[in-house]
Amino acid sequence: MAKVHFEQVSKRFGSGPQAVQALEPISLAIEEGAFTCLLGPSGCGKSTLLNILAGFEHPTSGQVLMDGLRVRGPDSRRGVVFQQGALFTWMNVLDNVAFGPLATGKSAAEAARIAAQYIEMVGLSGFAKRFPYELSGGMQQRVGIARALANSPEILLMDEPFAALDAQTRELLQEEIKRIWHETHKTILWITHSIDEALFLATEVVVMSARPGRIKAKFQPRFAQSNDPAVVASAEFVRMKAEIFGLLREEALTAQRQETER
Ligand SMILES: Nc1ncnc2c1ncn2[C@@H]1O[C@H](COP(=O)(O)OP(=O)(O)O)[C@@H](O)[C@H]1O
Ligand SMILES: [Mg+2]
Numbered sequence: 001m002a003k004v005h006f007e008q009v010s011k012r013f014g015s016g017p018q019a020v021q022a023l024e025p026i027s028l029a030i031e032e033g034a035f036t037c038l039l040g041p042s043g044c045g046k047s048t049l050l051n052i053l054a055g056f057e058h059p060t061s062g063q064v065l066m067d068g069l070r071v072r073g074p075d076s077r078r079g080v081v082f083q084q085g086a087l088f089t090w091m092n093v094l095d096n097v098a099f100g101p102l103a104t105g106k107s108a109a110e111a112a113r114i115a116a117q118y119i120e121m122v123g124l125s126g127f128a129k130r131f132p133y134e135l136s137g138g139m140q141q142r143v144g145i146a147r148a149l150a151n152s153p154e155i156l157l158m159d160e161p162f163a164a165l166d167a168q169t170r171e172l173l174q175e176e177i178k179r180i181w182h183e184t185h186k187t188i189l190w191i192t193h194s195i196d197e198a199l200f201l202a203t204e205v206v207v208m209s210a211r212p213g214r215i216k217a218k219f220q221p222r223f224a225q226s227n228d229p230a231v232v233a234s235a236e237f238v239r240m241k242a243e244i245f246g247l248l249r250e251e252a253l254t255a256q257r258q259e260t261e262r
Contacts, residue, residue: 001067001068002029002030002031002032003030003031003032003033003034003066003067003154003155003187004028004029004030004053004064004065004066004155004187004189005027005028005029005030005064005065006026006027006028006029006049006052006053006062006064007027007062007063007064007065008025008026008027008061008062008063009023009025009026009027009049009052009059009061009062009063009064010023010024010025010026010059010060010061010062010212011023011045011048011052011057011059011060012060020211021211021212022045022048022211022212022213023045023048023049023059023212023213023214024212024213024214025061025062026049026062026213026214026215027062028206028215030187030189030204031187031203032187033185033186033187034187034188034203034204035181035187035188035190035201035202035203035204035224036188036189036190036202036203036204036205036206037190037191037192037197037198037201037202037204037205037206038050038189038190038191038192038206038208039192039193039195039198039205039206039207039208039244039248040207040208040209040210040213040216040248040251041208041210041248041251041252041254041255042193042255043210043211043255043258043259044208044209044210044211044213044251044255045208045211045212045213046159046191046208046213047159047191048213049213050157050159050189050191052064052071053066053071053078053155053157053189054074054078054080054157055071055072055073055074055075055078056074066078066154066155076100076104076151076152076153077153077154077155078153078154078155078156078157079148079149079151079153079155079156079157080148080156080157080158080159081141081144081145081147081148081156081157081158081159081161082144082159082161083159083160083161083163083164084137084140084164086144087132087140087143087144087147088132089131089132089133090131091131092128092129092130092131093119093124093127093128093129093130093131093132093135093143093146094112094115094116094119094128094129095115096132096143096147097114097115097118097119097143097146097147097150098111098112098114098115098150099147100147100150100151101114101115101150101151104151114150115128115146115150116128118146118147118149118150119143119146121146121149121180121183122142122143122145122146122149122176122180123142123176124139124142124143124146127139136169137164137165137169138165138169138170138172138173141161141162141165141173142173142176144161145161145177145180149180149184149186153186154186154187155186155187155188155189156186156187156188156189157188157189158188158189158190158191159191160191160192160193161190162174162192162197163192163193170194170197171229174197174200174201175227175229177201178200178201178224178227179227181201181224182227190202195241195244195245195248196232196241198221198244199219199221199223199232199237199240199241199244200223200224200229200231200232201224202221202224203220203221203224204218204219204220205218205219205220205221205244206218207219207244207247207248207251208251209251209254210251210252210254210255210258211255211258216247216251217244217247219240219243219244221236221237221240222236223237
């Protein structure tokens with residue numbers, strides 16, 4: 001039994017001639033402990049799909065099941081990490097991370113203990129008393145990840161979490177998130193525009209078509225278990241990358257045509 005089932009999930013925004021069909025009926029199963037990456041051109045419905053699983057949006061038709069139960073709204077069993085940290089600017093790192101545990105009724109001491117544990121996991125032990133504006137973009141994203149983990153979600157939902165970071169920071173954080181995934185065994189749904197990132201991290205890569213989003217292809221790369229950053233140079237990695245690049249390029253061209261025709 002999969003952890004998550006998207007069952008014929010479609011989404012239409014608005015009505016009448018202005019309506020946008022964001023997703024065609026999509027069915028997708030996500031196994032417990034899987035690291036699933038969604039790739040697809042801008043506007044193809046990736047965020048919509050993630051937001052439906054998060055419970056922020058409701059499908060127009062179909063349903064999403066988690067552990068066999070229908071998703072009806074946000075739930076602390078699904079943690080969301082946003083593209084820009086979305087941290088509380090007036091709280092230090094410790095208080096940002098402790099916020100969730102406190103909100104769910106933990107004592108201040110217990111919340112601080114949990115926060116310290118995840119701050120250490122993301123490599124920010126020396127920065128607990130700093131404020132978000134004192135941190136680099138990469139460090140803010142680490143805090144965002146620690147904050148999501150502190151609520152002990154079963155699934156982590158991450159919508160282009162590293163998109164705003166420079167290439168070097170991004171690569172280092174990819175290794176970090178892989179280590180955290182190995183340590184915590186969380187189920188992860190991850191949106192990215194980077195084929196390399198998807199192949200390096202994912203147990204399943206789902207390539208989506210241009211709007212209305214459909215599943216165009218699925219790949220099961222074998223690099224998620226490896227801690228060696230050099231896997232990106234292996235023949236299998238390069239071959240898969242070329243294949244996905246071709247698929248995405250077709251869809252990006254379609255998406256571009258859609259934009260200019262509107
Ligand atoms: N709240 C909304 N109202 C109207 N249209 C929306 C809304 N959210 C997304 N859309 C449209 O749905 C399509 C898919 O959006 P989105 O899921 O954000 O794509 P992606 O994340 O793949 O770039 C886009 O055409 C977008 O403009
Ligand atoms: Mg998006």
